[in-house]
Amino acid sequence: MDAISNFDPHFLLNAFVSLSVAFSLGSLIGVERQIRQRTAGLRTNTLVSVGAAAFIVLANRLEGHSGIVHIAAYVVSGIGFLGAGAIMKEGANITGLNTAATLWGSAAVGVLAGANLAAEALLVALFVLASNTLLRPLVNRINRSPIDEETSEATYRFFVICRGAVQVEMREKLAQELEAIKYPVRDIAQHRFGTTDAEIEATLYATAVDGDELDRMAAQIESWEG
Template sequence: MAHLSTLDFLTRLAVGVGCGALVGIERQWRARMAGLRTNALVAAGATLFVLYSEAVSDPGSVTRVASYVVSGIGFLGGGVILRDGASVRGLNTAATLWCSAALGVLAASGNLKFALLGTVAVLLVHLVLRPAGRLIDRVPQDDPDIEGVRATIHLHCDRKAEPQVRVLLLQALGASNLTPTGLRARREDDHTTRLRATIATTGDPARALEQVISRLSLEPGIRDLHWHLVEEPQDAGDEEE
């Protein structure tokens, strides 16, 4: 190690692992998939690879090895991204691992101050921007693709079960923060009732409506249950009760 002393090696490695561990502590505290050890190991690995390139005294090897680290972390991050129904989980975890590797690269290249500043930036993103993101989610969105769209739930049940089904439907909508703007009922000749609930929305209600359907689907007396989005005015031919 002509250009890298043992003290420099240990100092840079310690800073790299420490920066990854600080990020990992926040992740572990929030019970995420990649916690303290994972982020620390990612940072340690990135630091060691770049330190190796420093040790071999090749001027162009540091940049080259750093680019390989970025590619390798991409594969590792892809392994923590999971599809959960209509949503995707693990994107923040993958991005955090990517940042931990970057902190290790900074530390290994001797930019210890920048590595610490980068660690503070990553922690601020998780601690400060998280509540900011939740506030933004609560603001009504005007999406041109779904503007003026209403959701409709269609339900076909036995007539004797109609009162209980009405109550359960309204309770399920309330639990999912959905407010019905209309509820129509049509009684059929075969002693069944068709209910149609209309929900006005300013966003995409798919996930909330699926939760409502899941709550009601196992209820005895329900023969059919589905929902869809409509843009045309509701048909006024049904009897409203």
Template sequence: MDFLEITLRLSLAAILGGIIGFEREQNNHPAGFRTHILVSIGSALIMLISIYGFTDFLLEENVRFDPSRIAAQVVTGIGFLGAGTILRHGFTVTGLTTAASLWVVAGIGLAIGAGFYSGALVATLFVLISLAVLNKIDRFIAHKRSLVHLKVNVVDRPGKLGEIATKLGERNISIKSVSITEEDNENYEDDYVSIIFLLRISKKEYAPIIVDEIKQVDGVKEVQFGKNTE
């Protein structure tokens, strides 16, 4: 394999990986432009090594050649890198799409390294459609429903979070995230916690009604309702 072909494959891997990484970078995700380029180039290089790196060794007798063995380890190993982009905040998990994009970019890099150009180009196109176009559709749908904060001070007893969530679920209100902090015990006789919900509700929902229903939960001390400022 000549130097020009090696340069072409590694360059194309960098370009395709960079295009996907640029989309992630624009949306402020953990793994962006440079990370995707590195993953794609590294995968292409490993594929090249797997196919062409053992030519001299293959001249020996009784040698079995399987170019997929090294490449298969990329598919497994990229999972560790992808896991590093997955973040958990309370009950909310983010970074799953970025982790998936890294995994796909690794496959694109392997395809380029193996000379499967058409597959890599089509895969890149589909990934961009999934990340960019479908993301805009999802945002358009999401904008039809407002994001609001609901803060509930409730006695620290098992099951209270579930009772409040049930009340919200009965009104078909989606809980986007939940965070829990301890309240200053000097203000209350019992131990209380502050539960902050980020809710996605339709515009037809009437806030005072929601607040009144939450206050009916035994142990609720205070309820505050307001628009999301993020």
């Protein structure tokens, strides 16, 4: 009988409007993802948006505005687990971060729609779409640009292959020479290379280097005995 006594046509209509807004805007975000053949496409983004809105509608129905605040926090943390499932690591490459972030945006749209903030939900949806479309050409242009070694951050390793008999001497000399040109060694290791040679691997502290300077260093090392 509680189901009958809790029936409220006015609130039901309000929930319908909220879920409709979440469905429409989630679908709008999902269409863009589906066109680009992403892991989370039309249905996933729509379901995330509608699901987030449904939880907010429930919280509003049971506890009012205070309930919305509490449930919204749980929605945010819950979407974190869902987004983690969209992130894939293949060797050194990580994919799916943008998809996970888009799901997070869809959840935000749903939360706003469920809280009866349709205009704000529309605004967030437009910004999510703008991030995925308008910024794409800029990202592609940056990715195609040559890498500036003096401003980019990376881990640099210097490799020297030498005769096994002189590897200790070469290791010390390499560390000294790199120190002299202001590239101190953070870590240095030795590995067997074939049956008679050794490979020395020096990891630099520097995250940005002068490529020409290291090239000159490499040419100098090639002239060393051994």
